[in-house]
Amino acid sequence: MLSYSRFLALSTLAVSVARCSLVAPANKGLPSTVADPSNFNGTTTDSDGIASIALQVDQRTGPTTEQPNLPAAKTTLTVIDGSLLSNATNPVPRRNLATRAFAPESPRRDTSDYEMVFRGTGTGPHDRDASIIGTAYLTYTVVDNSTYDSGLQECLKFCDNTPGCVFVNLFYEKNNYLLDHVFPEHSNLKCAAYSDVHTAKEKLNFGGQSLSGVPSGPLSYIQQSSGWSSKSLCDPSTPGGYDPLPLLNGANEAPGYMGYVFLSQYDVDKCAEECNKRDPDPVGGSCKYFNIWRALVDGVPTTYTCAMYYIPADPSTAINYGQGSLIVSDSRGYTRKSYVLDGGFEDYTCGNLGDFCFTNVTDRWIASSPAGGIFDASIFHYANYAHSGFSCALLGSAFGSDSLAGTLTYTSPLHTDPGATYDIQFFHSSSYSGTVDEEDAFVEVYWNGKQAGVIRPGFSDWKYYHFTAVGTGSDGLQFRGGAAPSYDFIDDIYVFKT
Ligand SMILES: *[C@@H]1O[C@H](CO)[C@@H](O)[C@H](O)[C@H]1NC(C)=O
Ligand SMILES: *[C@@H]1O[C@H](CO)[C@@H](O)[C@H](O)[C@H]1NC(C)=O
Ligand SMILES: *[C@@H]1O[C@H](CO)[C@@H](O)[C@H](O)[C@H]1NC(C)=O
Ligand SMILES: *[C@@H]1O[C@H](CO)[C@@H](O)[C@H](O)[C@H]1NC(C)=O
Helix, strand or coil: CCCHHHHHHHHHHHHHHCCCCCCCHHHCCCCCCCCCCCCCCCCCCCHHHHHHHHCCCCCCECCCCCCCCCCCCCCCEEEECCEECCCCCCCCCCCCCCCCCCCCCCCCCCCCCEEEEECCCCCCCCCCECEECECCEEEEEECCCCCHHHHHHHHHHHHHCCCCCCEEEEEEEECCHHHHHHCCCCCCEEEEEECCCCCHHHEEECCCCCCCCCCCCCCCEEEEEEEEEECCCCCCCCCCCEEECCCECCECCCCCEEEEEEECCCCHHHHHHHHHHCCCECCCECCCEEEEEEEEECCEEEEEEEEEECCCCCHHHCCECEECCEEEEEEEEEEECCCCCCCCCCCCCCHHHCCCEEECECCCEEEECCCCCCCCEEEEECCCCCCCCCEEEEECCCCCCCCCCEEEEECCCECCCCCCEEEEEEEEEECCCHHHHCCCCCEEEEECCEEEEEECCCCEEEEEEEEEEECCCCECEEEEECECCECEEEEEEEEEEC
């Protein structure tokens, strides 16, 4: 690190060399424009907006007259940033037929992995029941109806073999010509699979459809509709490129919020995919964290929120437990893993030297000059120079003593997966010396010694850039640029696997 006395000596020298109008960065000059981009106040989660849309979206569905054994439904987006894309098409008119008292029968056998959530009516001539219309419907099958128990065993196996299934609804549908005569299984015992658990409250399909195949034939009706949930609801597996937080008590209310989507299912991988492809925020950059949670409205699963952030949040802000009839449940957070540590240079501080200092080496970075150059690359601790926080890197002679390009090198090679693609992201500013003197500003990005990208923005305020590169297993990362008085400031460097 540069000693303070040497720093003073060099700065005196610099003043004589630099153009008189321009105070060099090493002399604590001020950029021609000082933005305040590190103020992320007012970028907090729009919890009220999310809650109000959660009360409007309708993602509930169940088996309709489609054929059985279709592939399980894939997760879809139902809302993007407040715009409703689609409601689930509700298959049947919901009739509030008076349901009869539930018969006290329960199946004699159970597989040990499932437990009954609710039982069904009997199958007498006057028994009427309803099947589930709920979120996260996957697919259905028809099962052996020689006895209810044999059908149940088959149904639970069906759930075992349907990816994502944690719940089944087993019920008879009577007066359905397709089940009775068309589908080859010849069974009226339907088994519907869901990736969320539903309760008897959601028995909303009472039949009442004209499905008998005869114009004025009897309407369809439901009997003995029971619900079974998997006993162990295991944690979802962590999506590639992310680190999980411990289970959160609520949804995050955190700064750096960049919008949300609603998902048709609680699908962590889908949420990661949305975070990876979300357009970068002009101030905060790419998505670096997501929070997925389930909304229960009056106790009923309603939607699955995937909220995205450019600043990784943590459990301290997971304080939104719900509002009114809406309860936040199963909230989880995942942070995107950067292959570069201290890409914001915040590990570098001045200790007792105050709020301004600079160096040409930190634990993670080496800032070097070509022969004859003096501090052509450097790392500054000074909030006025940083994009966020207090520190950043500078390319271009810090003292303004030469116009050679400096090089900023990450000290250790990145442990990449050979063949995988990586996104190198950073913020850059070349506003220090004003429009005329910054015209030669440039930064070249090197990945494993090869140029992965170059920018020649001339004068520019802080802006987000990114370039992609393919991993070889061990990759060096360097930034080269600056030609004082054209200065290039770099901050918030991230490398993500894409
Ligand atoms: C951000 O908000 C906090 C708390 O309201 C306040 O203390 C802080 O000064 C604000 N920061 C800026 C840069 O406005
Ligand atoms: C979705 O359903 C809700 C409630 O049933 C309704 O208010 C809303 O207008 C529907 N939206 C669309 C796009 O159909
Ligand atoms: C099984 O389903 C078929 C087709 O709907 C029906 O004809 C038959 O009566 C059902 N058997 C029983 C035992 O419910
Ligand atoms: C850092 O600066 C010192 C002078 O203060 C110099 O001796 C050293 O070679 C520089 N290191 C690099 C990597 O340029």
